[in-house]
Amino acid sequence: MALASTDTVIRTGRTSRFIIYTVLIVFCIYYLLPLYVMLVNSLKPLDEIRGGGMLSLPQEWTLAPWGSAWSTAQIGVEATGLRPYFLNSLLMVVPAVAISTMLGALNGYVLTKWRFRGDTIIFGLMLFGCFIPFQMVLIPMARMLGLMGLAGTVPGLIFVHLVYGIGFSTLYFRNYYAQFPDELVRAAMIDGAGFFRIFQRIMLPSSGPIAVVCIIWQFTNIWNDFLFGASFADFDSQPMTVALNNLVSSSTGVKEYNVHFAGAIMAALPTLLVYVVAGRFFVRGLMAGSVKG
Amino acid sequence: MEQSVPTRNKLGDKLADFLPKLVLSPSLAIVLIFVYGFIFFTFYLSFTDSRILPSFGLVGFENYDKLFRLRAWSIAVDNLFIFGGLYIVICCALGLMLAILLDQKIRSEGFIRTIYLYPMALSFIVTGTAWKWFLDPGIGLEAVVQSWGWTSFEFNWIKDRNMAIYTIVIAAVWQTSGFVMAMFLAGLRGIDNEVLKAAQIDGASNWALYRRIVIPQLRPAFMSAFVVLAHMAIKSYDLVIALTNGGPGRATELPATFMYSYTFTRNQMGIGAASATLMLMTIAAIIVPYLWSELREKK
Numbered sequence: 001m002a003l004a005s006t007d008t009v010i011r012t013g014r015t016s017r018f019i020i021y022t023v024l025i026v027f028c029i030y031y032l033l034p035l036y037v038m039l040v041n042s043l044k045p046l047d048e049i050r051g052g053g054m055l056s057l058p059q060e061w062t063l064a065p066w067g068s069a070w071s072t073a074q075i076g077v078e079a080t081g082l083r084p085y086f087l088n089s090l091l092m093v094v095p096a097v098a099i100s101t102m103l104g105a106l107n108g109y110v111l112t113k114w115r116f117r118g119d120t121i122i123f124g125l126m127l128f129g130c131f132i133p134f135q136m137v138l139i140p141m142a143r144m145l146g147l148m149g150l151a152g153t154v155p156g157l158i159f160v161h162l163v164y165g166i167g168f169s170t171l172y173f174r175n176y177y178a179q180f181p182d183e184l185v186r187a188a189m190i191d192g193a194g195f196f197r198i199f200q201r202i203m204l205p206s207s208g209p210i211a212v213v214c215i216i217w218q219f220t221n222i223w224n225d226f227l228f229g230a231s232f233a234d235f236d237s238q239p240m241t242v243a244l245n246n247l248v249s250s251s252t253g254v255k256e257y258n259v260h261f262a263g264a265i266m267a268a269l270p271t272l273l274v275y276v277v278a279g280r281f282f283v284r285g286l287m288a289g290s291v292k293g
Numbered sequence: 294m295e296q297s298v299p300t301r302n303k304l305g306d307k308l309a310d311f312l313p314k315l316v317l318s319p320s321l322a323i324v325l326i327f328v329y330g331f332i333f334f335t336f337y338l339s340f341t342d343s344r345i346l347p348s349f350g351l352v353g354f355e356n357y358d359k360l361f362r363l364r365a366w367s368i369a370v371d372n373l374f375i376f377g378g379l380y381i382v383i384c385c386a387l388g389l390m391l392a393i394l395l396d397q398k399i400r401s402e403g404f405i406r407t408i409y410l411y412p413m414a415l416s417f418i419v420t421g422t423a424w425k426w427f428l429d430p431g432i433g434l435e436a437v438v439q440s441w442g443w444t445s446f447e448f449n450w451i452k453d454r455n456m457a458i459y460t461i462v463i464a465a466v467w468q469t470s471g472f473v474m475a476m477f478l479a480g481l482r483g484i485d486n487e488v489l490k491a492a493q494i495d496g497a498s499n500w501a502l503y504r505r506i507v508i509p510q511l512r513p514a515f516m517s518a519f520v521v522l523a524h525m526a527i528k529s530y531d532l533v534i535a536l537t538n539g540g541p542g543r544a545t546e547l548p549a550t551f552m553y554s555y556t557f558t559r560n561q562m563g564i565g566a567a568s569a570t571l572m573l574m575t576i577a578a579i580i581v582p583y584l585w586s587e588l589r590e591k592k
């Protein structure tokens with residue numbers, strides 16, 4: 001990405017550099033603080049949190065909150081822990097990401113290399129669909145899922161995420177393929193290669209980076225979604241975010257903050273892991289999804 | 294724009310020319326039905342007497358009329374202005390400041406950037422959970438500072454009707470300001486250094502360089518940041534649910550939470566549809582001109 005192109009020519013003196021580093025470090029602490037709070041409090045017994053010790057390290061280290069959040073905590077009416085919901089999220093996210101990425105690649109290919117009258121309008125229509133407030137589709141989608149027999153199921157959620165993921169995946173591949181030389185495609189056509197052959201032999205092999213960007217974006221978005229999960233999932237098909245919210249906001253019994261924090265980290269872990277491993281691509285996706293409409 | 298498809302004469306080429314459109318058509322159909330068809334459906338419902346289920350008896354503007362008289366709606370709209378305004382301004386100010394500081398040939402810049410940006414990878418439910426307990430006066434910041442000996446310290450915004458909306462701002466800024474920083478940093482790295490060098494030779498101070506030359510050139514980055522943040526503010530739902538669940542009372546209700554509760558728990562679907570329509574129109578007013586200019590530039 002463009003972040004490494006030119007260094008600034010602005011010069012700074014010693015004192016101002018000291019101030020700059022101090023400010024930057026203070027903000028590092030600010031951004032890390034909630035993660036620290038979640039982590040240390042998920043490893044200590046409940047009474048240590050209640051005594052005003054939220055910022056201190058555990059005096060007695062324990063993994064019990066993690067075990068409880070994973071397999072025995074009360075979610076709604078059943079004491080199943082978050083495990084089944086973690087699985088739901090996985091089952092939902094994998095097919096939705098795979099299909100929307102493949103469709104996005106094909107769409108981007110058509111919209112850049114097989115252009116026709118009105119293709120920009122079609123792309124504009126798809127793009128606007130990325131930004132609509134989803135409140136606008138909740139009511140008809142609930143009915144539609146009912147009609148399709150998918151109401152309250154994981155396949156239903158896959159379908160919803162697929163439908164509203166196409167816009168972004170098309171955006172990524174379209175912008176990427178637009179940079180790809182038309183001459184190569186034209187030469188292949190003259191050699192008699194057809195639509196799918198060109199896609200398979202010429203476009204796909206060079207699509208690695210953008211596929212990673214697209215997969216990461218879709219994975220993060222779909223994993224983190226709450227609105228669709230809360231609206232369309234039944235008790236059995238809830239994704240992780242909805243289950244976590246149920247765990248934290250349940251008003252019955254003792255509030256087990258340490259269990260809540262452990263659960264929150266579990267919900268955050270997959271996307272955090274992706275961010276740590278492939279942060280470069282994550283940032284690229286963010287920028288491509290915003291700076292360039 | 295040039296046509297990518299060369300003229301060919303072979304038999305069956307008609308079909309081959311049709312193939313790309315055929316490949317695109319399922320996606321187009323999906324978008325037309327599930328985005329635009331559904332938008333129309335909800336728009337239509339906003340003029341009907343739908344309650345617990347969709348119903349098709351037209352009632353004109355009655356739902357909008359009721360909506361504007363509802364106190365819950367005016368609270369939600371006021372909250373959106375407070376939240377959205379502060380959210381956008383603070384994120385931009387913080388993002389710009391951090392970007393400028395990070396642009397001073399900082400050692401381990403990449404590492405710091407990673408730390409500033411990671412909240413963007415988290416779910417708003419996770420963010421909400423962390424801040425909900427951190428801001429809770431019983432166990433969070435207030436209790437911690439009190440346990441350090443400052444016993445009169447008070448920080449109970451999250452329980453205070455007048456202040457709770459600002460806790461949403463705090464958590465939302467935490468989540469997105471690093472992202473805004475990255476947008477400004479990309480803008481800063483694209484600035485031509487020659488003008489700056491010339492101005493430096495003329496003896497301009499760093500402050501003047503930034504104020505007169507650098508920041509004015511960041512206009513496109515400001516535009517993008519504004520569009521992204523404004524549309525996120527209007528859509529904000531998860532964070533409110535996780536952090537305050539709209540409370541205390543209705544103090545942190547936003548249009549998105551209003552729509553959900555009126556449609557699905559209060560069985561006022563017509564009013565819910567009307568509120569969703571207003572949300573869509575607000576977002577469209579921001580997004581459409583932006584997309585229009587972006588798509589036109591590309592040609």
